[in-house]
Amino acid sequence: MNHLSRRTLLVGGLGLATTGALAGCSVTTPPTPGTPSPVVLPTPTAATPTAGQRVTTATLTPAARTYDLGGVTASSWGYSDQLGQPLFRATAGDLVRVTVDNRLPESTSVHWHGVRLANAADGVPGITQQPIEPGQQYRYEFTAPDPGTYFFHPHSGVQIDRGLYAPLIIDDPREPGAYDAEWIVVLDDWTDGVGKSPDDILAAFKAQHGTVSSGMNPGGMMGSGGMGGMGHGSMGSPLGDAGDIDYPHYLINGRASTAPATFSGKPGQRVRMRFVNAAADTIFRVALGGHLFTITHTDGYPTKPTQARSFYIAMGERYDVTVTLADGVFPLVARPEGKNGTAWAIVKTGSGTTPTPGVLVPELDNPLDSRQLSADTSALLPNREPDAVVDVQLNGQMQPYAWGINGKVFGQDTPITVKAGQRVRLRMSNMTMMSHPMHLHGHTWGLPSNGGLRKDTVLVMPMQTVTADLQADNPGVWMYHCHNIYHAELGMMTTLRYN
Ligand SMILES: [Cu+2]
Incomplete structure (x- = not known):
């Protein structure tokens, strides 16, 4: 999606229909010719709308599709013929x-990443539902309680590293709307259909799978091109090793650097930009040349407005910023941390020379990370001392490739068990030299060291400890894992559970 005004987004089709509770209907993607009629499964998450509750419906059709990344054609899997949609x-x-x-x-x-929904609709096969088999239909039903920028993706193997992701925006009925336009900016790292497939990369990692030790270990880097492209400079980055895989392409809204998306606006316009990092293994630093961001939200929740020339966004994180557009043509750059290449787009408000992907963007220096943000008072968890403190160790290393939590891989892990109603403090200690974006389903933490900043995905940097409080008010079995999909699939997952 290129530039769309807020109004265009609100009324645009995009496979989505909003209706009254009694008149539900859905806009469906036409079925792929030649495929059999699907078996319709019962809906374990069936919910009845409460009086006056609006029902918003859609149909998603994950299928094999071909994408033009911009002169590069990739056969992959996605929900739409437009990559990263609907x-x-x-x-x-x-x-x-x-x-x-x-x-x-x-x-x-x-x-439904980041949404505080009922556990049955959380979309984790083997935990909250049966897998949706080929040819089957499955219906998710949940109330979306909190406004914000989210996204959705499979929780099945490494499918997220294909084209199976799209933004999920929950609008605020009381949105102050202090902006003139809205751009959704989705970042991705891309190999499927042009380099090794995600399954091949996972298999190569598994082939050298070792034992997770619980001590500190050095990191390293694996290239997806030949599985041998070692050694990228992590020197000087506070993130240490930020990712394991060199991807052939990095994308903004489905476009490679050869044919970047263009966002068109007017000088002086105030734009709300909603950034989503849908990548599997890449942390980006983001800047808009010649502009200053005001960060207003992260992971859906409002922050104290904070100015930044650039910021880090890890896998699974979201940032909303506002920016006042200058006059001219500007590069919007998302640089993969510790890797070669760049994702970029063009912001055009007037005449000027179109920048090239290699353009120097001084704003990229010294990016902000979420440790420099604090919560807006409207976003705070009620003030309360923790009832339980849970210490979590993040373990692993590159050689042999193995990742785990508390010295265990998923399947051999000991779930984190808490009690309903508790205020639970997680203390996550990263014992590795890589950064891990840790994600908890169904809850949004408050980070006490950041003035209660709300996050559902928090980047834990090498040898650092992050303390995160949650209110146990949404019972169920909830995944807690690294959002580097290869780390998660190799075992860096566990669950938090209560009834
Ligand atoms: Cu990780």
């Missing part, structure tokens, strides 16, 4: 009803 948009309090019609050759699932 945008799903609802209003806080809506009952969301999404039918997933699986046309993939393998089973799938959809996880």
Whole structure:
């Protein structure tokens, strides 16, 4: 999606329909010709709208699709013929009803990343549902309680490293709307259909899978091109090793650097930019040449407005910023940390020379990370001392490639068990030389060291400890894992559970 005004987004089709509770209907993607009629599964998450509750419906059709990344054609899997679409948009309090019609050759699932939904709709096969098998339909139903910028993706293997992701925007019915336009900017790292497939990369990692030790270990880097491209400078980056894989392409809104997306605006316009990092293994630093960002939200929740020339965004994180557009043509750059290449787009408000991908963007120096943010008072968890403190160690290393939590891989892990109603303090200590974006489903932490900043995905840097408080008010079995999908699949996952 290129430039779309807020109004265009609100009324635009994009496979989404909002209706009254009694008149629900959905806009479906036409079925792929030649495929059999799907089996419709019962809906374990069926919910009845409460009086006056709006119902927002959509159908997602994960299928094999071909994408033009900009002169580069990639056969992959996605939800739409437009990579990184369809945008799903609802209003806080809506009952969301999404039918997933699986046309993939393998089973799938959809996880609604960051949404504080009922556990049964969380989209984790083997934990909250059966996998959606090829040819089956599955319906997710949940109330989306909190406004913000989210996204959705499978929780099945390394499918997120294909084209299976799209933004999920929950609008605030009381949105102050102090902006003139809105741009959604989705970042990704890309190899599928042009380099090694995500499954091949995972298999190569597994082939050298070792034992997770619970001590400190050095990191390293693996290239996806030949699995041998070692050694990128992590020197000087506070993130240490930020990712393991050199991707052939880095994308903004589905476009490689050869044919960047263009955002068109007017000088003086105030734009809200909603950034989503849908990458599997890449942390980006983001800047808009010649401009200053005001960060207003992270992971959906408002922050104290904070100015930044650039910022880090890890896998699974979201940042909303506002920017006042200058007059001219500017590069919007997302540079993969510790890797070669760049994702970029063009912001055009007037005449000027179109920049090139190699353009120097001084704003990229010294980026902000979430440790420099604090919560807006409207976003604070009620002030309360923790009832329980849980210490979590993040372990692993590159050689042999192994990642785990508390010295265990997922499957051999000991779940984190808490009690309903507790205020739980997680202390996550990273014993490795890599950065791990740790994500908890169904909850949003408050970070006491950041004035209570709300996050559902927090980057834990090498040898650092992050303290994160949660209110146990959403019972179920909730995944807690690294959002580097290869780390997660190799074992860096566990669950937090209570009834
Ligand atoms: Cu990790």
